[in-house]
Amino acid sequence: MLKKQRIQLPPEEVLQKTTLRRDLLKTICSELLPKEGAITLEIGCGHGHFLTEYAKAHPDSTCIGIDLLNGRIERADRKKDRSPEKNLHFLKAEATEFLLALPKQIQIEAYFLLFPDPWPKRRHHKNRLLDSDFLSLAAQKSSPTSPFYFRTDHCDYFEWGRKAFEAHPDWAIAPELNWAFEQTTVFQEKAESYQSLIAIKVDPAKSKEKSGKELSKEPSHRLILQNNRH
Numbered sequence: 145m146l147k148k149q150r151i152q153l154p155p156e157e158v159l160q161k162t163t164l165r166r167d168l169l170k171t172i173c174s175e176l177l178p179k180e181g182a183i184t185l186e187i188g189c190g191h192g193h194f195l196t197e198y199a200k201a202h203p204d205s206t207c208i209g210i211d212l213l214n215g216r217i218e219r220a221d222r223k224k225d226r227s228p229e230k231n232l233h234f235l236k237a238e239a240t241e242f243l244l245a246l247p248k249q250i251q252i253e254a255y256f257l258l259f260p261d262p263w264p265k266r267r268h269h270k271n272r273l274l275d276s277d278f279l280s281l282a283a284q285k286s287s288p289t290s291p292f293y294f295r296t297d298h299c300d301y302f303e304w305g306r307k308a309f310e311a312h313p314d315w316a317i318a319p320e321l322n323w324a325f326e327q328t329t330v331f332q333e334k335a336e337s338y339q340s341l342i343a344i345k346v347d348p349a350k351s352k353e354k355s356g357k358e359l360s361k362e363p364s365h366r367l368i369l370q371n372n373r374h
């Protein structure tokens with residue numbers, strides 16, 4: 145069998161493609177989204193199971209699901225077309241590019257990140273979405289006290305995410321909060337168990353206090369909302 149060869153584009157072509165993609169995303173966002181206000185964002189929405197049901201239950205929220213893969217967005221769109229909701233949209237977009245393309249007057253009122261790709265190998269950890277830069281951007285784009293719902297079946301990524309939120313001056317883990325809405329996703333269905341946490345954007349005055357403080361030594365089990373088996 146012939147080995148698949150990766151074609152390397154010259155840097156200027158890569159830059160041109162990236163710029164075109166980002167410009168297109170900005171245009172789509174400005175046409176699709178309200179001129180101002182708040183939206184709920186699911187990152188890595190897959191086939192859209194979660195957000196379709198969430199949008200039905202929250203008719204006053206504008207719900208946007210994004211995913212890197214065309215095939216998943218196409219399936220999510222088919223699901224959306226079968227439901228009468230007008231407050232739901234799926235877009236093929238990468239999370240950081242989407243946040244950067246958002247019109248300035250739009251804020252994220254809630255983030256959902258459900259069963260993200262865990263990138264288990266150490267040398268691939270750099271691909272994990274939850275890092276300090278991403279959390280800074282997510283905080284910058286969110287409404288005051290927005291929740292960020294994170295759920296995974298990968299223990300190591302859960303710990304990684306917990307530490308990233310805990311170490312970040314703009315976010316605080318809120319073990320007292322309840323999960324906003326339950327709807328089994330495709331990856332949740334396959335998982336033997338999973339863990340969840342909710343982080344809240346802290347207001348900038350308190351954020352300074354937090355960054356000066358020693359990081360929480362709270363044992364991780366207190367921060368885990370659920371460790372479910374089904």
Ligand SMILES: C[S@@+](CC[C@H](N)C(=O)[O-])C[C@H]1O[C@@H](n2cnc3c(N)ncnc32)[C@H](O)[C@@H]1O
Binds near residue numbers: 188213239259260331
């Ligand atoms: C393991 S799947 C989980 C899908 C769905 N949330 C579920 O629970 O069934 C992770 C999804 O995240 C998408 N994804 C990975 N990195 C992403 C990124 N940076 N921005 C947007 N989507 C991303 C992948 O394409 C994939 O569909």
